[in-house]
Amino acid sequence: MTAVTATGSVWTFEAIGTAWAIETETPLSSATRGAVGAVVEAFDREWSRFRDDSLVSALAEGRAASLHAPVDTDAMLALYDELDVATRGAVNPLVGDALARLGYDARLTLAPWGTPEPAPDWRDVVTWGDGILSLSRPATLDVGALGKGGLVDRVLATVLADVDGDVIVDGSGDLAVRGAPVRIGLEHPYDPTRAIGVVEVRDAALCASAITRRAWGEGLHHVLDARTGAPVRAYAATWAMADTAMRADGLATALFFDGGPELAAAWGASWVRMRTDGRVEWSPGFEGEIF
Template sequence: MSAPSGGTGSAWEFDAIGTAWRIETARPLDADARSTVARIIDDFDREWSRFRSDSVVTGLAAASGVVPAPPDAADMLDAFVELDRATRGAVNPLVGDALSARGYDAAYAFVDHGVRPAPRMWREMLTWSDGRLALTQPALIDVGALGKGRLVDRVVETLESIDPDLVVDASGDLSVRGASQRIGLEHPYDRRRVIGVIEVTDAALCASATNRRAWGDGLHHVLDARTGEPVRTIAATWAVAPTAMRADAIATALFFDGGPQLAFEWDVEWVRMTTDGRVEWSPGSTAELFS
């Protein structure tokens, strides 16, 4: 996804959770606001990052058991239930071990150790209720299907009371408040090109593509949890929703057959490109697509 056209005034750029962030506001954010944003991101990372040895999910992966549920657990894992249903098990929050086995591990080794499907009965293994997050046996939670979107929402919720005109861009997960932004849909096979543009107003646009975080012989970060194999038919997806978490979730679901139906149920606008170059879009899509 290419950067939004224009800007809202002041831009703050930094790296966090392994990706580049850009926050545009009408006025520069003061030190307190920046410190608050940094704390929100670090707290989320310490709770949900499978790449940190001190995170909540890493601790559960090592020993299972019960821990206090992080604040975002219910909203995110409830959404995973719907993703699992819509994609018939292709999207699953216990896909972390499958990703690590294929090489996308905490050391970023990118060495393929073979197929390891995620547990299909994950809802019997993983529970979240009464303020507790529990695993009945060791397994690695990965919230990558929607987690970055959720974090963008948290940052937006903090900053929009300070400045109602802002853009929060976390490298593919972007939320706009106030002035509209025209966003380019980056071609997955040529970053110098876009396949179209879409105007975003008081909403989030999230994108996912198999050319990002790709390694080895056709391996990338979008796995079918049922098989442990990377998706082969869809190259890139884009989704527009009121929240970045929902847009991020649909951008993931669109790699699978049930994605368009879930997007319809959630009233999410979308575009996707297949690996053979075809472009598909939701009914009533406002995207301006180029031939």
């Protein structure tokens, strides 16, 4: 996605394996930048399946069966529950082992070592409550369906605690806006020099997902159907606009499957999605322009 904004102060940095930008009317203080860095580091240390020292890795490797739950556990897993129900099991936080089997593993080998297999029913494995996160057996949690959006929300809250005025937090495809409206171009998944449309975002979040962003090998990418463990084939890209980035991120994942549009309608969210054959669909309430 491409944001068209007024000139301001932009802080760019790398976090959780991708590029970030925070735009404010005046430069962020060193204290605020440090607070943002602490929020990002805590999230990565807790939820990254690419770090040996993360909580997720400890659970996956059986080094722990129960751990102190990260602060956002309840919010994220409750949202996963909604996504799972809406997509009839296609979205599942235990898809991590299925991704690893296809080569998108903790070492990023990108070398498949097995055939697709369904993810387990996560409700039979994962329990949380009273500040504790537990797995009944070792398994790999992957919160990629909504985690970056949730982190965008946390970064935005950290910035807003210290600055006034317009703020844009862009987590490389997951974007939250507070204040003045921002025009966003919807990047064509097969040609990053083109846009398929444009939408204005104000005091909301817009998140995108595409099978071309993290792809390797023939037909291999990061968006899997948890019911089969295989990459999705029908849709190439999705965009969702909601009140929070975590909801928009989760909805962008759900839109690769049947049930996603119905969930968006229940939330009052708008969306666009492109099929792999180039056809574009959008919600009745979408207020942007499709070219």
